[in-house]
Amino acid sequence: MNDLKQYIETNQERFLDELFSLLRIPSISSKTEHKPDMLQCAERWKELLLAAGCDFAEVHLTEGAPIVYGEKMIDPNAPTILVYGHYDVMPVEPLEMWKTPPFEPTIIDGRIYCRGANDDKGQSLMHAKAFEYLLRTHQLHCNIKFMLEGEEEVGSKSLYTFCKANKDKLKTDVIVVSDTSMIDSNTPSITVGLRGLTYLEVEVTGPNRDLHSGLFGGAVANPINILCKMVASITDEKNRITIPHFYDDVLTVSDEERALMAKAPFDVQAYKTAIDVEELCGEEGFTPIEHVGIRPSFDLCGIWGGYTGEGTKTVLPSKAYAKLSMRIVPNQDPDKISALFQKHFESIAPKCVKVKVTPHHGGNAYVSPIDMPAYKAAEKAFEQTYGKKPIPTRSGGSIPIIAGFDKILNTKSLLLGFGLEADAIHSPNESYRLDHFFKGIETIAWFYNYFSHPSLVTPH
Amino acid sequence: MNDLKQYIETNQERFLDELFSLLRIPSISSKTEHKPDMLQCAERWKELLLAAGCDFAEVHLTEGAPIVYGEKMIDPNAPTILVYGHYDVMPVEPLEMWKTPPFEPTIIDGRIYCRGANDDKGQSLMHAKAFEYLLRTHQLHCNIKFMLEGEEEVGSKSLYTFCKANKDKLKTDVIVVSDTSMIDSNTPSITVGLRGLTYLEVEVTGPNRDLHSGLFGGAVANPINILCKMVASITDEKNRITIPHFYDDVLTVSDEERALMAKAPFDVQAYKTAIDVEELCGEEGFTPIEHVGIRPSFDLCGIWGGYTGEGTKTVLPSKAYAKLSMRIVPNQDPDKISALFQKHFESIAPKCVKVKVTPHHGGNAYVSPIDMPAYKAAEKAFEQTYGKKPIPTRSGGSIPIIAGFDKILNTKSLLLGFGLEADAIHSPNESYRLDHFFKGIETIAWFYNYFSHPSLVTPH
Numbered sequence: 001m002n003d004l005k006q007y008i009e010t011n012q013e014r015f016l017d018e019l020f021s022l023l024r025i026p027s028i029s030s031k032t033e034h035k036p037d038m039l040q041c042a043e044r045w046k047e048l049l050l051a052a053g054c055d056f057a058e059v060h061l062t063e064g065a066p067i068v069y070g071e072k073m074i075d076p077n078a079p080t081i082l083v084y085g086h087y088d089v090m091p092v093e094p095l096e097m098w099k100t101p102p103f104e105p106t107i108i109d110g111r112i113y114c115r116g117a118n119d120d121k122g123q124s125l126m127h128a129k130a131f132e133y134l135l136r137t138h139q140l141h142c143n144i145k146f147m148l149e150g151e152e153e154v155g156s157k158s159l160y161t162f163c164k165a166n167k168d169k170l171k172t173d174v175i176v177v178s179d180t181s182m183i184d185s186n187t188p189s190i191t192v193g194l195r196g197l198t199y200l201e202v203e204v205t206g207p208n209r210d211l212h213s214g215l216f217g218g219a220v221a222n223p224i225n226i227l228c229k230m231v232a233s234i235t236d237e238k239n240r241i242t243i244p245h246f247y248d249d250v251l252t253v254s255d256e257e258r259a260l261m262a263k264a265p266f267d268v269q270a271y272k273t274a275i276d277v278e279e280l281c282g283e284e285g286f287t288p289i290e291h292v293g294i295r296p297s298f299d300l301c302g303i304w305g306g307y308t309g310e311g312t313k314t315v316l317p318s319k320a321y322a323k324l325s326m327r328i329v330p331n332q333d334p335d336k337i338s339a340l341f342q343k344h345f346e347s348i349a350p351k352c353v354k355v356k357v358t359p360h361h362g363g364n365a366y367v368s369p370i371d372m373p374a375y376k377a378a379e380k381a382f383e384q385t386y387g388k389k390p391i392p393t394r395s396g397g398s399i400p401i402i403a404g405f406d407k408i409l410n411t412k413s414l415l416l417g418f419g420l421e422a423d424a425i426h427s428p429n430e431s432y433r434l435d436h437f438f439k440g441i442e443t444i445a446w447f448y449n450y451f452s453h454p455s456l457v458t459p460h
Numbered sequence: 461m462n463d464l465k466q467y468i469e470t471n472q473e474r475f476l477d478e479l480f481s482l483l484r485i486p487s488i489s490s491k492t493e494h495k496p497d498m499l500q501c502a503e504r505w506k507e508l509l510l511a512a513g514c515d516f517a518e519v520h521l522t523e524g525a526p527i528v529y530g531e532k533m534i535d536p537n538a539p540t541i542l543v544y545g546h547y548d549v550m551p552v553e554p555l556e557m558w559k560t561p562p563f564e565p566t567i568i569d570g571r572i573y574c575r576g577a578n579d580d581k582g583q584s585l586m587h588a589k590a591f592e593y594l595l596r597t598h599q600l601h602c603n604i605k606f607m608l609e610g611e612e613e614v615g616s617k618s619l620y621t622f623c624k625a626n627k628d629k630l631k632t633d634v635i636v637v638s639d640t641s642m643i644d645s646n647t648p649s650i651t652v653g654l655r656g657l658t659y660l661e662v663e664v665t666g667p668n669r670d671l672h673s674g675l676f677g678g679a680v681a682n683p684i685n686i687l688c689k690m691v692a693s694i695t696d697e698k699n700r701i702t703i704p705h706f707y708d709d710v711l712t713v714s715d716e717e718r719a720l721m722a723k724a725p726f727d728v729q730a731y732k733t734a735i736d737v738e739e740l741c742g743e744e745g746f747t748p749i750e751h752v753g754i755r756p757s758f759d760l761c762g763i764w765g766g767y768t769g770e771g772t773k774t775v776l777p778s779k780a781y782a783k784l785s786m787r788i789v790p791n792q793d794p795d796k797i798s799a800l801f802q803k804h805f806e807s808i809a810p811k812c813v814k815v816k817v818t819p820h821h822g823g824n825a826y827v828s829p830i831d832m833p834a835y836k837a838a839e840k841a842f843e844q845t846y847g848k849k850p851i852p853t854r855s856g857g858s859i860p861i862i863a864g865f866d867k868i869l870n871t872k873s874l875l876l877g878f879g880l881e882a883d884a885i886h887s888p889n890e891s892y893r894l895d896h897f898f899k900g901i902e903t904i905a906w907f908y909n910y911f912s913h914p915s916l917v918t919p920h
């Protein structure tokens with residue numbers, strides 16, 4: 001594989017053109033108006049898989065967004081890798097905070113700015129390019145399957161169905177996912193834990209119409225006032241969640257594992273400076289790494305009600321709304337947590353308002369074993385390209401389908417991510433570093449190589 | 461004045477055409493895009509005043525919305541009435557809740573549906589029409605001055621300046637304002653108290669950009685969570701406002717006056733049914749009439765932050781905002797209350813966020829004497845047209861300039877309103893009853909008459 005770096009350099013312009021062709025499609029899964037874009041993006045992925053060398057690729061239509069599947073089978077006895085990624089992206093609001101058009105990839109200072117540049121178009125395309133290199137240089141020694149979905153950001157509903165219906169087709173030794181981050185540019189890491197998620201929407205109704213806040217204010221319940229009181233009570237002064245039985249299923253992480261986590265390089269001052277906050281604000285008794293790695297959280301993702309336009313309007317509105325997510329940890333069940341929230345929220349509603357709770361998507365947390373062959377092969381690949389062993393970390397993010405793969409396909413997943421926190425995924429000005437994109441391709445090619453030749457991987 | 465009713469009936473179509481010409485102009489004072497509409501509405505008022513019989517009318521340009529002034533001076537020794545009204549209206553959001561176009565007056569079941577139908581285009585035009593009748597039928601025995609502004613809903617800033625600069629021009633025995641409500645259609649009332657107001661906007665900033673709620677949630681302060689906690693703490697479990705020194709200047713209303721207020725007809729069940737709430741939610745120890753009449757209140761008029769679009773987006777947003785108003789009572793100073801709020805809000809902000817407080821407009825509360833000649837004349841006028849004496853009431857609403865008139869022009873105001881709570885002012889589907897419009901003209905004509913002839917008003 002001496003020509004790997006050269007191959008990447010020679011083809012880098014084409015690789016970027018291919019990535020940009022995906023990035024220009026505004027495949028926002030949460031908005032129905034983007035349905036045609038989902039299909040277009042899936043079709044483009046199919047073309048790219050075939051161009052990279054897949055023998056077979058198809059766009060599978062679903063009730064939601066299409067699923068792209070492609071494969072290159074070289075030998076039924078060779079190891080098989082299934083690459084999972086997603087082509088859907090988050091909404092781009094608030095638009096006014098973007099410095100470049102959100103769907104026009106723009107390179108500035110070594111970074112590609114675009115929605116999806118990292119999450120997950122940039123990260124998943126690295127696999128297709130690593131595969132292409134190995135195939136064209138006759139160094140591919142494993143079977144490769146690609147599966148790309150368009151509903152990752154909204155709960156992967158169709159993919160669960162697809163997996164259940166296609167267990168044979170999806171048979172693999174490992175599932176590899178590039179949709180996570182490294183500790184920093186010089187510190188490779190492999191994500192071995194993901195939080196789960198439950199997402200709900202609440203509506204609080206006071207009077208049946210907007211009222212004059214002078215004529216009624218003080219006598220009639222204001223739904224915004226009440227909503228704020230209700231959600232404020234969901235966390236206490238120690239930043240613990242107050243929903244009864246919320247923590248019942250949370251596994252206690254051993255002091256030993258917590259000590260290990262504490263060894264990961266983490267500069268709290270740099271962390272605070274990067275996001276410009278004077279203080280952090282996590283659950284009492286835990287560190288920031290633990291807050292996002294092993295503890296659940298409660299975040300209001302959106303809130304609205306009343307007059308939000310320019311200037312002033314005195315009004316006692318009829319309704320107030322919030323969207324909220326709870327990140328959950330291994331052993332917590334999203335449906336149970338969702339039900340606990342709903343029951344609690346309804347129980348704390350004063351009689352002067354009516355409340356409606358609508359659960360959206362959810363997903364289980366996941367813990368990945370660090371003694372499986374794929375993990376070892378990945379360790380070796382990182383040593384090859386970064387000159388150092390990756391650190392196992394737990395991410396606060398969620399990829400709900402990963403726990404689903406374990407359950408439905410009985411297959412473990414390896415989270416081989418090349419992002420950085422600074423990439424601002426889900427935020428305005430999402431970006432992905434060019435050097436991470438190219439070094440990711442290199443590392444993935446080495447990973448495929450070592451996974452195909454377990455004898456090359458010496459035990460650590 | 462035997463021909464008064466006949467005059468109104470004969471001319472009612474023209475009266476409505478004139479009103480509709482005002483209503484069709486979307487003179488929303490809080491939005492800069494409507495600046496041209498403000499001028500157009502002022503010009504239309506000038507035409508209507510001249511057409512009604514004013515000797516002189518002008519549109520006075522200001523830094524904000526224009527002020528319309530017109531007058532008919534019949535005799536320097538006759539009593540003088542200054543009619544104050546406003547031609548600006550509230551924003552019309554939420555648009556989807558309107559059953560008819562908000563700026564196209566539509567008559568349904570004896571009501572004119574349109575933004576401004578009552579507040580205050582409908583109510584103020586009644587004066588021009590009562591004046592027109594008296595003048596054309598040679599029964600006008602007082603001087604009449606009209607002053608209409610376009611910033612009532614946003615704090616009347618330009619009108620304060622105008623009043624200070626035109627004290628001689630505005631010299632009058634009483635200021636009459638039709639911008640309030642009656643108890644019900646058969647129970648005339650005169651508003652003798654208005655609450656004051658202070659309006660502020662707050663911004664809470666957490667991280668400097670929107671963050672992934674998985675990667676950061678639980679460690680980094682979420683500005684929506686914090687904003688909710690902060691505003692939730694502004695009122696306690698007794699629905700009292702917790703801002704230190706907030707109640708210091710509130711005058712205790714005597715048990716005697718409270719007993720008098722309790723005599724006003726008020727059906728709490730009908731009140732709750734009309735707005736479809738199971739329970740009211742006011743300060744402990746006071747009745748609903750007292751809540752809005754003599755007690756201050758704290759209302760969130762708007763709140764927003766994070767993702768508020770369709771579907772889901774997991775995000776830990778950078779900012780959250782709220783607009784809020786505090787209604788204040790006689791003896792509370794809006795600037796002082798505004799400063800107390802700001803100081804308190806900043807003091808309760810945790811270090812993990814930054815807060816910005818922006819005061820908007822404010823105004824003092826007002827109490828009107830019930831022994832002044834204008835009140836007595838109005839009592840007599842209501843007896844003439846409704847067959848019963850009006851009840852003095854306190855309204856929870858605010859017309860900040862009324863306290864300003866007292867201070868700057870040293871003149872008391874009479875609040876002669878013909879609205880109903882069901883008119884839904886400030887709300888979608890604002891309306892004004894046709895019979896109230898016409899009976900208002902009739903009552904106002906009688907009021908002008910009695911005020912011009914104090915000898916006709918026997919003491920009660």
